[in-house]
Amino acid sequence: MAEADEVYVNARFIKSQEKATVKTWNSEPSAELPGSQQQAAGGSKVTAVRVAVVVLLAAAVIALGYTGYKYHQTKEHLQKLIDENAAMRKNITETRSEVMTVQKPCPQPPVDTCHKCQEGWEQNGPQCYYFSTDKLTWEQAREKCRRDGADLVKIESEDEQLFLMQKLRDKMVEKEDKFWIGLTDSVTEGTWLWPDGTPLNKSLTFWSSQGEPDDWKGVNNENVDGEDCVRMGEKSGSGLKWWFDKSCMAPQKRICEKSAETGRPTCI
Template sequence: MAEAEVLYNIKFKRARGNTDGATPSTDEPTYCNVNYSKAQRPGSKQPAASNRRSGVTSERVALLVLSVLLAAAVTALGVTLYKNTQTMKSLQKLQEECEAKHLTDDSDERLMKVTFCLTEILSKTEPCKVEQTSKPPPVRDETCPRCEDGWEPHGGKCYFFSSVTLTWDQSRTQCRSMRGDLVVINNREEQEFLECRLSEKMETAEDKFWIGLTDSKNESEWLWVDDTRLDPSLTFWLLNQPDNWRWKNYDGEDCVRMGVKNGAKDLKIWVDESCNSPQKSICEKPEKA
């Protein structure tokens, strides 16, 4: 809308002079018209255009910054969801591949073999690798785990206490699939550690664990799985053991299991047993370098 104009009629008086020095005569009025627009009327205030432009610019900058932050947050969330989805798909694929290898087995044996397969695949991953450009002094990185998940560190070795009941040979196969073997007990301190852990894990008196000791090659010639002979001064046989009892199995008892619920003060908890008897087991392997 065009601004309205206002007409002001201003009246002035002008005196007529007398060249003869006589008294001036009556003043004559003079008129003058002055136009003002409403926006320019004297005494009115008009806001500065520069202040308005500055306020609009600040609002636009703030809105732009908020938009960028929101876009970044949405992008980060999308990347995280994508990575989680890919991980779940990979694990599902591994499980399907392991199950496909053992479709003809019965349910119990199939479950055991699938478990071994997944354990072997996952154990091959290296969760903690630190690449260094130079060779620093050999200092142990304590931030890296010494043993894989499910394994317990002690005395420079990692121990796995399997809750699956298998024959002695099957238990050894399980340990080997995880790059270990049935435990070889080298000293009294190691026996103390194992006895303490088993006393916590055993549920019943017969809930025992295979160790890597057998005389299956030659009767009464006890050998560890690393082919070392049993040291007679370092044995922990339970009273009246080994007895090679043939009542349950004609071939006798050629493998060793261990464990006493609630522990034993003298650490003598070894018992010979038929190698075909299903038992839990103890695996061991060296700690990571």
């Protein structure tokens, strides 16, 4: 009986020890969450990350779309400006070309800038002059000038005399190679007249010497009519004194004169 009681007491002691151990183990806090809770927490974190990524991607797509839209607008505006500039440049070029090709009347004054002489004639101011190479009598020479709408030259200034002298120096071949001018006293001896009938201005004469005009009649008066027409020319020498009276029947070259064309040719 005593042994039985001892066994019974030991058994209870051991059982109580086991319960204490189990209770102690059960009472200790768990360092880890149950599996279901761990899975729930992990899923929440993954979901949040995914949402953030989606939001960022959506924002990036929107930003890129807006940037592309603005770029497209800017490109279209720039192309429009380029096209407008090209059209403007073309219009300016065409307008300039039209202006350059438009014919304008010659500027006035001076009117003489548009006067011109026909081919073979030489111009001095508003007048044209023809220097012949053939030789004719004074009357024949005058008639030939008239056929060309001119007459034998009438010298009315020192400038005109100087112009003719300069031309004749290049055209005279020899000393006696002289040219008829339009001065004659064949109507009345000693009364010198120009082709238009106006008398010679005695303050504006260019006789070669004090002895001119001398109306020389030749040896034994062989030149009965004397020297009633005037020629000019001096291969050498200086000054303006180049006039000589000569028989109107002696063939000479001629100087014809007429006004330059008075029409107003278009100037480009």
